[in-house]
Amino acid sequence: MIRKETIRNAGRAVLVTAALAQLAACATAAKPEAMVATTTAAQAPFPQTLQHAMCVRAVTGGQKTNALWVSKVDDQSFNIALSQSLSNAGLAAPSPGCSFPVDVNLLGLSQPIAGFDMTVTSHVNYKVFDPSGQPLVLATIDTPYTADFSAAFVATERLRLANEGSIRTNISQFLDKLRQADVKVAAAPAAAASGN
Amino acid sequence: MQKEDWAHYYLLPVLLKHRSGSGCCVWPLGWDYDVKPLLAAFLTLAAAASLGGCAAKTVIPVQMAQPGDETLDCAALADQIAQNELMASDFVKKDQQVQRLNTARNVGSVIPGLGLLLVMSTDLSNDEQIRGRALVDRDERLRFLAKHKRCTP
Numbered sequence: 001m002i003r004k005e006t007i008r009n010a011g012r013a014v015l016v017t018a019a020l021a022q023l024a025a026c027a028t029a030a031k032p033e034a035m036v037a038t039t040t041a042a043q044a045p046f047p048q049t050l051q052h053a054m055c056v057r058a059v060t061g062g063q064k065t066n067a068l069w070v071s072k073v074d075d076q077s078f079n080i081a082l083s084q085s086l087s088n089a090g091l092a093a094p095s096p097g098c099s100f101p102v103d104v105n106l107l108g109l110s111q112p113i114a115g116f117d118m119t120v121t122s123h124v125n126y127k128v129f130d131p132s133g134q135p136l137v138l139a140t141i142d143t144p145y146t147a148d149f150s151a152a153f154v155a156t157e158r159l160r161l162a163n164e165g166s167i168r169t170n171i172s173q174f175l176d177k178l179r180q181a182d183v184k185v186a187a188a189p190a191a192a193a194s195g196n
Numbered sequence: 197m198q199k200e201d202w203a204h205y206y207l208l209p210v211l212l213k214h215r216s217g218s219g220c221c222v223w224p225l226g227w228d229y230d231v232k233p234l235l236a237a238f239l240t241l242a243a244a245a246s247l248g249g250c251a252a253k254t255v256i257p258v259q260m261a262q263p264g265d266e267t268l269d270c271a272a273l274a275d276q277i278a279q280n281e282l283m284a285s286d287f288v289k290k291d292q293q294v295q296r297l298n299t300a301r302n303v304g305s306v307i308p309g310l311g312l313l314l315v316m317s318t319d320l321s322n323d324e325q326i327r328g329r330a331l332v333d334r335d336e337r338l339r340f341l342a343k344h345k346r347c348t349p
Contacts, residue, residue: 108326112251127260140259
């Protein structure tokens with residue numbers, strides 16, 4: 001018969017191992033493919049002028065992930081995710097035919113240091129310019145995303161999933177802004193930019 | 197622990213009846229009292245409270261383009277640009293302070309016991325960085341409008 005003390009010790013060992021697993025895992029960078037926004041046929045169409053006419057010109061503000069610290073989103077990963085999202089939505093221009101370049105400033109990620117449910121909020125500025133260089137869409141988008149305990153047991157993994165989810169939602173909201181963009185208004189420079 | 201003693205350990209001391217016999221501690225009122233389970237419960241609650249307090253601050257950056265921007269005259273544009281520049285430089289300084297403090301906390305994380313508390317107090321909200329960068333982009337927008345309105349600098 002197993003003694004109570006043995007069970008108790010085993011329980012303690014499991015708890016300590018679990019705690020170490022939470023702390024010891026290395027942080028990994030957000031994966032571009034996990035940040036790609038998907039579009040469905042049921043969603044409103046994009047303005048005709050924007051279709052096959054957009055590209056990502058510059059992404060700034062991202063941070064490289066330090067494996068000993070927390071997961072981050074770097075410029076290149078964001079660029080890939082946004083470019084792929086534009087492509088999936090039928091907006092990406094064939095190189096070199098880009099008429100509506102997009103500049104992105106990744107203002108930052110608001111992250112928790114620990115927690116069972118981890119909520120990350122991404123803050124991103126998108127600047128879309130028309131062929132004459134006038135701003136067509138200027139949007140500041142903030143999107144929270146929560147990765148709960150069931151998403152990943154290890155905290156560093158959970159934070160990465162929250163980062164990816166937040167950026168994916170952010171790009172998705174940017175695509176919504178593009179759907180609402182009044183491209184004709186872009187011809188009048190002063191009233192060119194539409195905020196949110 | 198005796199079955200009938202669970203209340204003795206987990207309810208507030210004022211609700212407990214006098215108990216004599218074995219135990220580690222004698223309370224000021226004369227209660228003979230084993231504090232270990234209470235201490236464990238307190239630490240568990242403190243840890244849960246700490247985890248709950250680890251959520252990032254809510255950060256609200258300024259919107260790059262705002263309704264009514266086009267109606268701003270040159271004086272209003274210049275005024276806003278100047279204010280934003282001041283605030284942005286202030287945010288940059290504060291952000292550097294936060295980063296330095298975070299680094300110090302990480303270095304201190306090797307201290308047994310205290311280390312975990314230091315790590316838990318790390319600020320990853322990036323509040324100052326986000327608001328500072330947002331103001332810089334906002335100024336870019338306002339400068340564009342000022343240029344379009346041919347405002348003199």
